[in-house]
Amino acid sequence: MKSDLAVVICNLKKLNFISLTMDFLDFHHHKPHQIGIYNLNLNEEIPSGKFSVGLHPKDITENWKSDFEKIKTISLSENCLAIGECGLDGLIDIDEKLQNEIFQAHIFWAEEIKKPIIIHCVRRFSQVLHYKTAKVSLIVHGFNKKENIAQELLEAGFYLSFGYAALENLSLQNVIKNIPIQRLFLETDDSDFDIIKLYEKVSEIKSIPLENLKNQMWENLNHIVKNG
Ligand SMILES: [Zn+2]
Numbered sequence: 001m002k003s004d005l006a007v008v009i010c011n012l013k014k015l016n017f018i019s020l021t022m023d024f025l026d027f028h029h030h031k032p033h034q035i036g037i038y039n040l041n042l043n044e045e046i047p048s049g050k051f052s053v054g055l056h057p058k059d060i061t062e063n064w065k066s067d068f069e070k071i072k073t074i075s076l077s078e079n080c081l082a083i084g085e086c087g088l089d090g091l092i093d094i095d096e097k098l099q100n101e102i103f104q105a106h107i108f109w110a111e112e113i114k115k116p117i118i119i120h121c122v123r124r125f126s127q128v129l130h131y132k133t134a135k136v137s138l139i140v141h142g143f144n145k146k147e148n149i150a151q152e153l154l155e156a157g158f159y160l161s162f163g164y165a166a167l168e169n170l171s172l173q174n175v176i177k178n179i180p181i182q183r184l185f186l187e188t189d190d191s192d193f194d195i196i197k198l199y200e201k202v203s204e205i206k207s208i209p210l211e212n213l214k215n216q217m218w219e220n221l222n223h224i225v226k227n228g
Contacts, residue, residue, distance in 0.1 A: 023035040024186075024195050024196055024199055024214055024217075025185075025186070025214070025217040025218055025221060026186070026187055026188050026195045027139075027141070027161045027185035027186060027187040027217070027221070028052070028085065028118055028141045028142070028161055028163075028185075028187040028188075028189055029187060029188045029189060029190075030189065030190045031188070032047060032049070033049075034188070034195075035049075036050070036187070036195075037050055037051060037052050037081055037082060037118070038050065038051040038052070039051070039052055039053075039084075039085060039118075040052065040053045040074070040080075042055075042059075042067060042070060042071070042074075046074060046077050046079065046080075047079065048079070049079065050079050050080075050081050051079055051080055051081070052080065052081060052082040052083065052084050052085070052118050053071050053074050053075050053080055053083065053084075054071060054083050054084040054085055054086035054106055054117075054118070055067055055068060055071060055086055055102060055106070056085055056086065056120060057086070057087060057088060057089040057092060057094055057099050057102075057103075057120065058089065058092050058094070060094050060098065060099065060102060064098075064102060068102070068105060068106075068109075071083075071106075071109075072109055075109070075113060075115065076113065080115065081115065081116070081221075081225055082110075082115055082116045082117060082118050082139075082224075082225075083106050083109065083110040083113075083115050083116070083117050083118070084106070084117050084118030084119060084120070084139075084141075085118045085119065085120040085141060086102070086103055086106040086117065086118075086119065086120065087099075087103055087119040087120040087121045087124075087128065088100065088103055088120075088121055088122070088124035088127055088128055089120065089121070089122040089123075089124065090122055090123030090124045091122050091123060092122075096124075100127065103131070104131075107131060107134045107136070110134070110136045110228070111134065111135045111136055111228070113228075114136065114228030115136065115225075115228055116136050116137035116138070116139060116224040116225065116227075116228060117134070117136055117137070117138050117139065118139050118141050118161075119138060119139060119140045119141060119158075120141065120142070121140055125145065125149050125152070125153070128140070128153075129152060129153070129156055132156040132157055132158070135228070136227075136228040137159060137223075137224035137227055137228065138157070138158045138159065139158065139159040139160070139161055139185060139224065140153060140158055140159070140160050140161065141161040141163075141185075141187060141189065142161065142162075142163050142165075142187070142189050143160040143161060143162055143172075143175075144162075144163075144165040144166075144169065144172055146171065146175075147171070147174065147175050147178070150175045150178075150179065154179065154180070154183060158183075159183045159184070159185060159220070159224065160175075160179060160183060160184060160185070161184075161185035161186065161187050162176060162184070162185070162186055162187070162198070162202075163186070163187045163188060163189045163191060163198070164188070164189070164191040164193055164198070166186075166198060166201065166202070167193070167197060167198060167201055173201075173205050176202055176205050176206065177205050177206060181206065181208070181213075181216050182216070182219075182220060182223075183220075184202075184216075184217075184220065185217060185220060185221075186198050186199060186202060186217060199213055199214060
């Protein structure tokens with residue numbers, strides 16, 4: 001016979017509540033069936049799970065205005081938790097003024113619908129800092145830079161999300177050690193590895209139980225979704 005607790009958990013599972021607290025949140029990923037925030041491609045159907053949508057700088061074309069209209073419509077869906085990834089990339093051959101214009105358009109839209117922004121940033125952190133006045137939460141995903149850049153972003157109110165690089169990069173592990181846990185997210189992005197490995201590593205770095213870390217990541221998500 002099942003214990004009372006087992007019955008309660010079983011009922012919650014049926015109601016789909018428990019998945020929010022029992023699974024490891026993957027904050028930004030490209031795998032349609034993973035738990036967390038799926039980065040939707042513009043030509044895809046709206047998924048049944050949670051997702052984000054935005055124009056990645058590398059996907060900017062002369063048709064960006066119509067792509068952006070599409071993003072606006074899709075992002076009104078209840079399952080869309082965030083706008084992005086979008087941002088600034090210093091290594092691609094797209095006019096930087098245009099990149100800034102499009103990034104700003106995403107921010108204005110996110111403010112209007114009160115959803116957080118998942119930022120892609122390559123070599124343009126000082127420019128990204130200028131957007132700190134946005135009235136929604138700003139999360140730099142795939143962060144793999146040095147402590148001083150992390151500190152500047154944290155002081156400006158940004159959140160940082162870490163991926164595969166944090167498993168091996170010691171200086172990045174040091175950044176994680178010093179970041180307030182309320183400003184942290186973990187993600188697989190487009191890498192193929194088990195997110196649990198990253199949770200185990202971070203739980204060791206920050207000396208907190210795995211279970212607490214897991215719950216904190218869901219709390220952080222709740223917080224940014226509530227506050228936009
Ligand atoms: Zn990505």
